[in-house]
Amino acid sequence: MDKSQSFLHSFLQHFKFGSTTERNNEAELKRMTSQEQKIFSYETLVSATKNFNAIHKLGEGGFGPVYKGKLSDGREVAVKRLSHTSNQGKKEFMNEAKLLARVQHRNVVNLLGYCVHGTEKLLVYEYVPHESLDKLLFKSEKRKQLDWKRRFGIITGVAKGLLYLHEDSHNCIIHRDIKASNILLDEKWTAKIADFGMARLFPEDQTQVNTRVAGTNGYMAPEYMMHGKLSVKADVFSYGVLVLELITGQRNTSFNLEVEGLTLLDWAYKMYKKRKSLEIVDSTLASTVVTEQVGMCIQLALLCTQGDPQLRPTMRRIVVMLSRKSPQSHMEEPTRPGIPGSRYRRPPRYSALSSTVGTSGSHSSDSSNTLTVTATITSKSSATAELDLRGKRPMLD
Numbered sequence: 562m563d564k565s566q567s568f569l570h571s572f573l574q575h576f577k578f579g580s581t582t583e584r585n586n587e588a589e590l591k592r593m594t595s596q597e598q599k600i601f602s603y604e605t606l607v608s609a610t611k612n613f614n615a616i617h618k619l620g621e622g623g624f625g626p627v628y629k630g631k632l633s634d635g636r637e638v639a640v641k642r643l644s645h646t647s648n649q650g651k652k653e654f655m656n657e658a659k660l661l662a663r664v665q666h667r668n669v670v671n672l673l674g675y676c677v678h679g680t681e682k683l684l685v686y687e688y689v690p691h692e693s694l695d696k697l698l699f700k701s702e703k704r705k706q707l708d709w710k711r712r713f714g715i716i717t718g719v720a721k722g723l724l725y726l727h728e729d730s731h732n733c734i735i736h737r738d739i740k741a742s743n744i745l746l747d748e749k750w751t752a753k754i755a756d757f758g759m760a761r762l763f764p765e766d767q768t769q770v771n772t773r774v775a776g777t778n779g780y781m782a783p784e785y786m787m788h789g790k791l792s793v794k795a796d797v798f799s800y801g802v803l804v805l806e807l808i809t810g811q812r813n814t815s816f817n818l819e820v821e822g823l824t825l826l827d828w829a830y831k832m833y834k835k836r837k838s839l840e841i842v843d844s845t846l847a848s849t850v851v852t853e854q855v856g857m858c859i860q861l862a863l864l865c866t867q868g869d870p871q872l873r874p875t876m877r878r879i880v881v882m883l884s885r886k887s888p889q890s891h892m893e894e895p896t897r898p899g900i901p902g903s904r905y906r907r908p909p910r911y912s913a914l915s916s917t918v919g920t921s922g923s924h925s926s927d928s929s930n931t932l933t934v935t936a937t938i939t940s941k942s943s944a945t946a947e948l949d950l951r952g953k954r955p956m957l958d
């Protein structure tokens with residue numbers, strides 16, 4: 562090799578591979594870019610969850626199993642391994658996940674990032690230590706941990722989180738599956754709404770309705786269940802059901818008042834009308850309850866679960882009502898509650914489609930309670946969507 566050849570060789574070598582410092586810089590730059598884009602490598606998640614070890618499984622929802630993991634920097638995460646039913650392409654999934662990772666609020670679970678590996682799609686969330694509300698509220702020995710102060714904190718926290726999703730995030734996000742198992746509690750008992758934006762990650766192929774049916778037993782607003790009319794008021798209805806569950810300590814789906822066979826909503830309304838609302842309060846709350854506050858929350862829940870969506874308050878109004886010093890002043894009289902949607906009460910036209918509709922997810926903690934989870938995002942100007950193209954079930958009207 563002559564002098565000029567040797568010069569060219571070393572120049573190319575340098576250009577091609579760079580110096581060690583440059584390589585380090587490049588690696589650092591790559592790391593920073595992926596952090597910025599919130600991308601996790603598959604290897605990172607395999608190592609964090611000890612190869613998705615069953616011991617680390619937190620539960621399984623309709624979108625797939627969730628594992629607890631620990632990143633090398635010590636952060637604890639919850640990794641949701643999405644089932645393969647999503648027909649969304651890699652690029653679209655990444656765009657949607659990137660967008661959802663920008664949704665940040667104290668009362669919404671933080672989506673730290675995502676990962677695409679072959680056909681696998683994974684979401685990485687902050688780990689929320691007390692896990693989901695259903696695991697506490699509906700277990701008699703654990704329910705005592707939820708005194709009234711904590712329950713009221715959850716009621717206001719969820720309201721603030723929903724207000725943010727509906728009005729203050731970059732898009733209007735209608736959750737569509739507010740329920741106890743989608744409310745997580747952190748170490749300070751702060752409520753965090755989970756599973757928002759799932760419809761963005763699971764867009765429905767209109768010809769194939771074989772994944773999941775949107776909404777959950779007993780929480781779905783009647784107009785949404787029966788006619789597919791989706792608006793923020795569908796979330797308000799589910800929120801009202803959740804508030805009644807928090808007050809009574811009873812799960813709406815398994816509620817069965819022996820003598821009268823009423824639903825939780827009907828029972829609460831009936832007692833309210835008889836001016837006996839305080840009789841529905843969970844007996845474990847007896848020593849901690851603030852009577853005025855609980856009375857206001859019952860009335861609020863009944864306003865939220867009214868049959869006519871127009872009559873239900875907005876989340877903004879709810880947050881205002883909850884923050885009042887003298888709670889029950891200026892609150893309307895609730896009208897009769899709507900009948901919450903249930904998969905066992907399919908309207909006739911819906912039943913006709915049922916041969917193509919199935920649930921693909923298995924549900925660990927409470928199969929009876931869960932039909933599916935989805936959420937949708939619409940532009941702020943079209944917060945009410947009659948035909949929900951991102952929906953999980955055929956829209957009927």
Ligand SMILES: Nc1ncnc2c1ncn2[C@@H]1O[C@H](COP(=O)(O)OP(=O)(O)OP(=O)(O)O)[C@@H](O)[C@H]1O
Nearest residue numbers: 619620622623627639686688689692693742931934
């Ligand atoms: N970020 C998290 N931190 C701690 N636990 C979590 C987290 N996300 C989920 N979990 C736990 O994993 C379980 C499964 O969660 P997932 O949201 O997939 O299902 P689900 O809400 O039970 O059912 P569905 O998907 O039908 O709504 C939950 O019950 C919850 O306890």
